[in-house]
Amino acid sequence: MKRLCIPSSAILCLILLLAGMSACDKSNDSRGSAAKDNPSPPAVRTATVQAQKVEDVLEIPAKLQPDPSKVVRIYPPAGGRLVRLDVRPGDRVSKGQELAVIESSDISSARSDYVKAHAEAEKNDRALRRAKLLFDHQVLSEREYQEAQANADESKSDLDRAEDRLRVLGVPVQGSSNQVSLRAPRAGVVLDLGAAAGELSKSTDNATPICTMADLTTIWAVGDVYEKDLTDVQLGQSVEISLPAYPAMKWTGKVAALSDTLDPATRTAKVRVVLDNAKRLMKPEMFATIRVNHGSSEQIVVPSTAVLRQGGDTAVMVETKPGSYERRLVTVRGAGPSALIVASGLKIGEIIVVEGAALLRGEQ
Numbered sequence: 001m002k003r004l005c006i007p008s009s010a011i012l013c014l015i016l017l018l019a020g021m022s023a024c025d026k027s028n029d030s031r032g033s034a035a036k037d038n039p040s041p042p043a044v045r046t047a048t049v050q051a052q053k054v055e056d057v058l059e060i061p062a063k064l065q066p067d068p069s070k071v072v073r074i075y076p077p078a079g080g081r082l083v084r085l086d087v088r089p090g091d092r093v094s095k096g097q098e099l100a101v102i103e104s105s106d107i108s109s110a111r112s113d114y115v116k117a118h119a120e121a122e123k124n125d126r127a128l129r130r131a132k133l134l135f136d137h138q139v140l141s142e143r144e145y146q147e148a149q150a151n152a153d154e155s156k157s158d159l160d161r162a163e164d165r166l167r168v169l170g171v172p173v174q175g176s177s178n179q180v181s182l183r184a185p186r187a188g189v190v191l192d193l194g195a196a197a198g199e200l201s202k203s204t205d206n207a208t209p210i211c212t213m214a215d216l217t218t219i220w221a222v223g224d225v226y227e228k229d230l231t232d233v234q235l236g237q238s239v240e241i242s243l244p245a246y247p248a249m250k251w252t253g254k255v256a257a258l259s260d261t262l263d264p265a266t267r268t269a270k271v272r273v274v275l276d277n278a279k280r281l282m283k284p285e286m287f288a289t290i291r292v293n294h295g296s297s298e299q300i301v302v303p304s305t306a307v308l309r310q311g312g313d314t315a316v317m318v319e320t321k322p323g324s325y326e327r328r329l330v331t332v333r334g335a336g337p338s339a340l341i342v343a344s345g346l347k348i349g350e351i352i353v354v355e356g357a358a359l360l361r362g363e364q
Contacts, residue, residue: 082100225271230258
């Protein structure tokens with residue numbers, strides 16, 4: 001995951017240097033006699049070990065996903081038949097826009113309960129007013145007046161409950177239709193549909209929503225950081241985001257969250273970066289790379305062709321004197337597609353074989 005990158009100009013210099021350092025170097029006057037006694041294979045090329053400026057960059061593979069707090073799943077408020085579905089995946093909808101229409105007997109039942117409760121409340125209210133008049137003229141006993149008052153309060157409570165049920169179902173109190181419109185609670189983009197027109201749908205106990213939508217004006221880049229790289233990522237740290245879909249574009253953001261736990265299977269922690277997506281270029285499930293830059297430093301860089309790998313060992317061939325070589329164990333890490341950084345085992349100024357090192361295995 002962590003990769004140190006060499007600037008392209010430095011790589012070009014390295015290539016030119018290697019092109020100039022050839023086997024013909026060994027035929028100069030100062031090495032003439034030694035080369036005749038122990039000639040090098042003609043395909044061997046050498047170069048002097050040098051330090052180069054290398055960018056210290058941690059690259060974290062990531063995926064884009066919507067902010068979960070802005071994802072809305074639309075469930076039917078009542079069981080019934082889906083009469084109409086007015087949206088498709090990818091549609092942009094505004095707040096309050098109609099998404100679907102459901103026809104339900106539950107709505108008819110709720111309206112009937114409301115009508116009954118309303119009639120009962122009016123009857124008991126009239127009875128209370130009459131009882132109050134009789135009680136004021138001492139014609140009605142206090143117990144009978146209190147009983148009339150209790151009946152009126154109870155019927156008023158039943159009416160309020162019937163009104164609340166209609167409100168929750170999303171239908172007006174006045175009306176006779178048994179259909180209800182499902183409307184968008186916020187502006188966003190339709191991500192998925194879970195039903196089709198004509199289907200029978202359960203109420204909110206149904207595990208599948210009719211529609212899923214999200215506000216994508218902001219989006220998350222969520223990556224996996226290996227355990228060994230956790231010290232290189234800090235909350236609030238500035239990072240750069242790149243997407244394979246837009247290779248020429250870069251986004252900047254800050255680390256908004258870093259998981260406190262590791263995935264036991266991958267030994268990684270989740271890192272989250274919140275990005276502005278006002279132009280809607282970034283889509284959920286796109287691949288991304290989070291780049292954490294720690295500056296640059298001088299490092300010993302060698303071409304990958306100079307490194308020999310055998311078993312668990314990594315080595316290079318070092319020229320001890322003209323025409324003579326020894327195998328030197330080194331520690332390396334990646335620095336690009338064709339170069340490696342040598343962390344230990346080499347010194348600046350030493351001469352190593354950069355091409356044809358495998359031909360010298362017998363001279364170890």
